[in-house]
């Protein structure tokens with residue numbers, strides 16, 4: 001398959017895409033092209049700084065959305081389970097124990113092997 | 120054998136280089152980046168310590184990191200689960216930083232230390248604190264107490280150090296934390312958390328500890344052995360972006376004080392109360408540790424060990440006869456601790472000599488200083504060693520305020536005569552002058568004295584050394600002629616100076632004594648409010664020119680303010696530094 005054939009096939013496939021996908025693809029391509037153009041022609045320009053700020057703001061919104069979903073889907077159910085089983089991972093309940101000191105448990109791997117790990 | 124210790128990603132990041140068991144250099148990143156309490160990877164500090172050691176990253180034998188990131192992450196996740204759904208704000212703020220940076224410590228270290236290929240070793244946070252004080256102490260065997268905000272899970276721990284080994288026995292775990300309790304009150308009193316806790320300590324003597332019983336009854340459940348639990352109903356640091364909540368405000372009858380607003384007896388009393396509670400907890404812990412270990416020597420580290428009022432009481436009121444507090448007791452000192460832990464404990468190597476000073480940072484020789492001053496167009500005189508001492512002492516005795524920049528910079532939060540502002544403690548107005556016109560800081564804050572070590576017990580109620588300004592003692596009754604370093608309760612946070620540790624500084628204070636009969640000078644850090652202590656001649660000159668200091672002594676160079684040309688392209692420091 002030569003290049004002309006390849007391009008025309010790609011064009012045909014794109015033409016068959018649903019409209020909203022086409023719009024999204026065009027938008028993403030434009031963002032990429034603008035970013036590349038700034039990097040090439042005006043990496044220190046005020047316009048690029050403003051553009052970066054804008055894109056970062058969009059990123060912050062999306063991060064918040066994704067983290068909200070992660071929080072609800074992962075932290076939420078475990079928390080509900082813990083509450084149902086009356087377990088407190090933080091040991092917050094007031095107690096009348098004669099001591100609140102807890103034994104310092106040495107790592108079972110041994111000091112040197114434990115030091116190679118982040119846990 | 121060269122071991123690099125690194126602490127970072129929480130606050131006060133730092134690097135330390137250990138060669139054959141001796142710390143060659145140690146430095147906080149903030150001094151080089153000029154960003155107070157800088158928490159980023161200490162790239163500049165690493166570069167400096169390696170340069171000081173005359174090696175590159177490839178020559179390192181091991182790198183130690185001061186805590187266990189995954190255990191910390193586990194604690195955070197557990198906290199989010201336990202405090203769901205209130206922890207959402209905290210989760211959303213913390214997760215991006217963890218995902219981007221804090222979970223990838225080994226990769227970041229490898230990238231920053233190219234072409235280093237050796238091991239990266241991790242110590243528990245409180246083990247790093249313990250090692251940071253024990254291995255540089257003069258004790259072959261000692262009890263160890265570490266108390267801070269929080270490490271991985273532990274917020275306080277104790278154990279014993281013997282030879283090149285440390286065993287930690289017990290700990291208090293998050294969220295029950297003396298450091299965070301103190302920080303919560305710091306926040307409530309309108310000061311910056313992880314930064315201005317020492318202001319609460321300075322404020323305490325103005326008030327009466329009227330809330331102690333209420334706090335002990337309702338907020339802190341304290342046992343005789345110093346262990347405690349906090350009533351988390353009053354705090355929000357476990358789930359939120361603030362330290363205290365509405366219940367805490369109700370308990371003290373009002374919302375947190377707004378920063379920079381006027382303070383009343385109410386704030387003084389709250390500060391006095393939490394200080395008293397903090398002292399009581401530390402004292403009970405120390406007594407219990409003595410009971411458990413039967414040792415008479417104690418080493419302390421962790422942010423709470425910077426509470427010099429509590430330290431002073433430990434040495435006076437517990438069976439411990441000797442106390443060593445790491446000068447960089449906060450997290451910066453963790454870099455020294457983990458390096459020692461890797462070398463001495465894991466490597467089973469014998470210990471090196473004990474620390475006698477904390478001058479472990481950058482220094483600049485006369486040629487470098489002169490090069491800078493000439494470039495800046497400064498006017499100066501070059502003096503001999505003897506004249507530096509004579510002229511500076513005379514200027515201080517005449518009521519001048521002096522910027523004093525000599526030798527290597529100190530490691531840790533205190534200026535100890537390497538990067539200090541010096542003045543006459545006899546002048547009752549000097550405290551206000553320094554606070555308002557030079558440091559631009561709150562008027563209530565006291566200044567600390569440097570005293571000749573051999574005269575310390577004559578002037579202060581102390582019978583041990585305090586080389587790192589980490590003990591508070593009363594000024595003796597017959598010696599109250601130094602009002603500018605005497606706090607309202609007649610106490611002083613003193614530094615004892617020996618010729619062995621700091622010959623030039625010792626001679627300067629000695630000369631001041633010859634002129635005035637007083638072997639004491641005011642020693643405050645060389646910076647303005649919110650600025651990290653100066654590191655380079657450039658930092659020192661800028662600070663000198665932007666404030667009302669009268670003279671600057673840079674090595675052998677004496678500068679008088681009146682003779683200096685105006686600064687070129689100066690910016691207002693108030694816009695450069697965030698107030699602490």
Ligand SMILES: [Fe+2]
Pocket residue numbers: 244248267268269270421422449450
């Ligand atoms: Fe710590």
